[in-house]
Amino acid sequence: MNLDFSEDQKQLKDQARRFFADKSPPAAVRVVLEGQARFDQAVWRGMAELGWLGTAIPEEYGGLGIGHLEQCVIAEELGRSLAAVPVSSSIYLAAELLMAAGSEAQKRRYLPKLASGEKIGTFAYAERAGAVTPRSIETQVTGGVLTGTKTPVPDGGIADFAIVAARAGDGLSLHVVDLAGPGVTRETVTTIDPTRDHATIRFESAPAEPLGAAREGDGIIGEVLNRAAVLTAFEQLGGADRALEMARDYALERFAFGRQIGSFQAIKHMLADMYVAGALARSNAYWAAWALSTNDAELAEAAATARVSATQAFQLCAKNNIQVHGGMGFTWQFDCHLYYRRSNLLALSLGSLSNWEDRLVDSLLNKNAA
Amino acid sequence: MNFDDSAEEATFRQTARGWLEANAPKHLRQELEEAPFGRLQLKSVDATQASRAWQMQKYESKWACLHWPVEYGGRGATPIERVIWQQEEGVYGKLSALFGIGHGMCGPTVMAWASEEQKRRLLPKLAAGEENWCQLFSEPSGGSDVAGLRTRAERDGDDWIVNGQKIWTSVAHLADWGLLILRTDPNVPKHAGLTMFFLDMKSPGVEIRPIKQANGQSDFNEVFFTDVRIPDSQRLGAVGQGWKVSLTTLMNERASIGARAVTGFPEMLDFCARIEIDDRPAVQDRAVRSKLATWAARASGLKYTSYRAISALSKGELPGPENSIGKLVSGSMLQEIAMAALDLQGEAGILADPALAEAAGRFQAVLLRSPAVRIEGGTDEILRNIIAERVLGLPADIRADKGMAFNQIPTKAG
Ligand SMILES: Cc1cc2nc3c(=O)[nH]c(=O)nc-3n(C[C@H](O)[C@H](O)[C@H](O)COP(=O)(O)OP(=O)(O)OC[C@H]3O[C@@H](n4cnc5c(N)ncnc54)[C@H](O)[C@@H]3O)c2cc1C
Numbered sequence A: 001m002n003l004d005f006s007e008d009q010k011q012l013k014d015q016a017r018r019f020f021a022d023k024s025p026p027a028a029v030r031v032v033l034e035g036q037a038r039f040d041q042a043v044w045r046g047m048a049e050l051g052w053l054g055t056a057i058p059e060e061y062g063g064l065g066i067g068h069l070e071q072c073v074i075a076e077e078l079g080r081s082l083a084a085v086p087v088s089s090s091i092y093l094a095a096e097l098l099m100a101a102g103s104e105a106q107k108r109r110y111l112p113k114l115a116s117g118e119k120i121g122t123f124a125y126a127e128r129a130g131a132v133t134p135r136s137i138e139t140q141v142t143g144g145v146l147t148g149t150k151t152p153v154p155d156g157g158i159a160d161f162a163i164v165a166a167r168a169g170d171g172l173s174l175h176v177v178d179l180a181g182p183g184v185t186r187e188t189v190t191t192i193d194p195t196r197d198h199a200t201i202r203f204e205s206a207p208a209e210p211l212g213a214a215r216e217g218d219g220i221i222g223e224v225l226n227r228a229a230v231l232t233a234f235e236q237l238g239g240a241d242r243a244l245e246m247a248r249d250y251a252l253e254r255f256a257f258g259r260q261i262g263s264f265q266a267i268k269h270m271l272a273d274m275y276v277a278g279a280l281a282r283s284n285a286y287w288a289a290w291a292l293s294t295n296d297a298e299l300a301e302a303a304a305t306a307r308v309s310a311t312q313a314f315q316l317c318a319k320n321n322i323q324v325h326g327g328m329g330f331t332w333q334f335d336c337h338l339y340y341r342r343s344n345l346l347a348l349s350l351g352s353l354s355n356w357e358d359r360l361v362d363s364l365l366n367k368n369a370a
Numbered sequence B: 001m002n003f004d005d006s007a008e009e010a011t012f013r014q015t016a017r018g019w020l021e022a023n024a025p026k027h028l029r030q031e032l033e034e035a036p037f038g039r040l041q042l043k044s045v046d047a048t049q050a051s052r053a054w055q056m057q058k059y060e061s062k063w064a065c066l067h068w069p070v071e072y073g074g075r076g077a078t079p080i081e082r083v084i085w086q087q088e089e090g091v092y093g094k095l096s097a098l099f100g101i102g103h104g105m106c107g108p109t110v111m112a113w114a115s116e117e118q119k120r121r122l123l124p125k126l127a128a129g130e131e132n133w134c135q136l137f138s139e140p141s142g143g144s145d146v147a148g149l150r151t152r153a154e155r156d157g158d159d160w161i162v163n164g165q166k167i168w169t170s171v172a173h174l175a176d177w178g179l180l181i182l183r184t185d186p187n188v189p190k191h192a193g194l195t196m197f198f199l200d201m202k203s204p205g206v207e208i209r210p211i212k213q214a215n216g217q218s219d220f221n222e223v224f225f226t227d228v229r230i231p232d233s234q235r236l237g238a239v240g241q242g243w244k245v246s247l248t249t250l251m252n253e254r255a256s257i258g259a260r261a262v263t264g265f266p267e268m269l270d271f272c273a274r275i276e277i278d279d280r281p282a283v284q285d286r287a288v289r290s291k292l293a294t295w296a297a298r299a300s301g302l303k304y305t306s307y308r309a310i311s312a313l314s315k316g317e318l319p320g321p322e323n324s325i326g327k328l329v330s331g332s333m334l335q336e337i338a339m340a341a342l343d344l345q346g347e348a349g350i351l352a353d354p355a356l357a358e359a360a361g362r363f364q365a366v367l368l369r370s371p372a373v374r375i376e377g378g379t380d381e382i383l384r385n386i387i388a389e390r391v392l393g394l395p396a397d398i399r400a401d402k403g404m405a406f407n408q409i410p411t412k413a414g
Helices: A007-023 A026-033 A041-049 A068-081 A087-101 A104-115 A217-253 A265-294 A299-330 A336-349 A353-369 B007-023 B026-034 B047-060 B079-113 B116-127 B242-255 B265-274 B286-314 B321-344 B346-350 B358-373 B380-391
Strands: A121-124 A140-142 A145-154 A161-168 A171-178 A184-188 A198-207 A209-211 B133-136 B152-156 B159-170 B177-183 B194-200 B206-210 B220-231
Touching: A007 A041, A007 A068, A026 A336, A068 A087, A068 A217, A068 A265, A087 A104, A087 A121, A087 A145, A087 A161, A087 A209, A087 A217, A121 A145, A140 A161, A145 A161, A161 A217, A171 A198, A171 A217, A217 A265, A217 A299, A217 A336, A265 A299, A265 B286, A265 B321, A265 B380, A299 A336, A299 A353, A299 B286, A353 B265, A353 B286, B007 B079, B026 B079, B047 B079, B079 B116, B079 B133, B079 B177, B079 B194, B079 B242, B079 B286, B133 B159, B152 B177, B159 B177, B177 B242, B194 B220, B194 B242, B265 B286, B265 B321, B265 B358, B286 B321, B321 B346, B321 B358, B321 B380, B346 B358
Parallel strands: A121 A161, B133 B177
Antiparallel strands: A140 A145, A145 A198, A161 A171, A171 A209, A184 A198, B152 B159, B159 B220, B177 B194, B206 B220
16 A cells, blocks of 8 residues: 655655745735736746646647646645646646547647646636536527626636536536637636636627537536546645644744743644644545546545545634734734635635535445445 | 555455454354444353453464564564554454553553563463453543652562552453552652552452443443552563653554544444435435535545555554544544434434434444543543644643652642
């Protein structure tokens, strides 16, 4: 048994940690937070040059084709640094949707540009509050053109194309839409985490190219969300780890009542609980990484487990990190709020926690029934 | 990453499986699976006898305490072989719970600190279950603060004379030997005045009184010592070194991985699929699903945390500190699950008679036993302190008794 990354993968992780520490320190993330840029182009280009956008994209489509485990270790380091780049939209979602459902021609056309970072893709799914189900989607495609409104679309303001979910009978169909093309207007929206771009996109008879078989979109989306959930869980792990470290360091440094605040049990036990949540989430994420990389039948269960666990861990660590910092934790100047914002953004970005709890219970029941 | 055995591991697993196939008490399998939480109770046979018989059978084929050296009753198995054995032995492992403290804590302490002759005399009999051991650490004055213990030993020629009282001693009534930590010098700070011994539980002056537990059973005891003589040859480690010796015992508790923490989750999932709320199975209910998902993620997190530890062992490395979270997570989870399972049963949730209660009273038994899991072997609070201090590097608690001679330490308010 070996539920651990290989030496090579660990080296890649170290390299990624150095890369993000160097290229994406908090000051760089704050450039996007303050609205001076919509994403961090230098980090994006740097990742592309290292081949890190195409780690899981096959070589024939311009990627490195090494695999998803490598993508997981990079995701963890990205999450730790909060890098302001559209990796999740373009790679975990758009590239995965194309790999899952694209025709040969579509893969050849889009994947190399996603791998090289030349183009940014995204997935336009939600339309209104509440869990996304086929019934909650009103976007329609008739005669090759798509009409509807999607919000919030992650990286919607910076993406070049979107894969859009549209209603088709009882089910959903997927379409690729050029966001610079006719019939598309987009408007940036304010979110709880301005370090990642989000937009409302209106489509009015926008030309749309079908992706995958008509009405089979729902199943494809379900599978790709599982894959994206695993990668996102690694981002959450990285963020949780960093938030715990920040809290620990501050608890050692700050004095109150003549002693380190880290010597108060209320603080010690809070930090211990953060550690426990992180350790459980890490173990679940490793299992899910294995299932993702081998395409195992356990993927649905493992992904939902990793997602629930990592969401809970990151939210706990990020909110307690502010608590440990006291008043300082509530300043714009300290980085605690960056982690708090990101933890809550990631908790919702592929569907909410309760949604994933549902998916987890369903997969457990399916397994028991089998 | 993979979940496969190496070639040697696979061969070992085959050997273990083959032996179990031919020798395990299969007639007890179902009963063991259904046995309620807490002390092992079986309907068809006497549980203590069945435990002893299985232990002896394993011992004779070198499957008992297999990670111990051959000369002390084991087979010199590697840590990973031990884990494989535990996986294969599965539910039959419940039969060895009776010897858990002896095998898991007392044995390793004897192995590290006793003379060669003593080890050859004591350990094989412990492995075989022919003799059982108990751990006499906690006292009325303190379990968390065990170094504040008061039972004293005074030197008398080649012997020590012991007076005082231990409490919460599991299986003392079934034990032949006890691992005993005593105060040999009250004039120095508390950790410095302790010495470790082992003693024959049949020694004159030892009196064992069962304590009735909150769940109605009696698995632990008070043990009184009145002028009990222990030969100095039964001292483990130097005089005044008892605290250091006790850390061997306590560390071994943590290192005994592989034995998966019981969380109650699989039983709860089955139960929620069966019991109905508003004419549909409870698993369809939103609130129930949310709780199930959180428990599932925690149970799975513990499972894969132990797999990560096994991976480290299999590479010949030591498991990381995350391995210490098992009891902390599973203890409160068991209790939460029990309460939630009773809640689903409505007023009938109060029924504890296995013949009448849902799931044969399993969750009622868990409800009543689970508080102990959060106390025994280190309370939740002590475990959080250990994680905070040893894993995260936070400062130790400020101690009011630091540097003070033991006999100067305050013991009550006012
Ligand atoms: C079922 C069972 C079996 C047991 N078997 C054995 C056995 O075989 N051998 C043996 O030696 N002992 C045994 N014990 C005893 C067990 O180890 C102690 O009960 C335990 O260590 C707690 O000690 P205490 O009972 O004195 O409680 P205390 O130490 O008095 O604790 C009371 C409360 O204070 C809290 N507390 C204490 N110190 C601190 C601190 N520093 N910081 C924060 N909170 C603190 C505790 O967490 C707890 O909530 C057993 C206990 C149980 C329940």
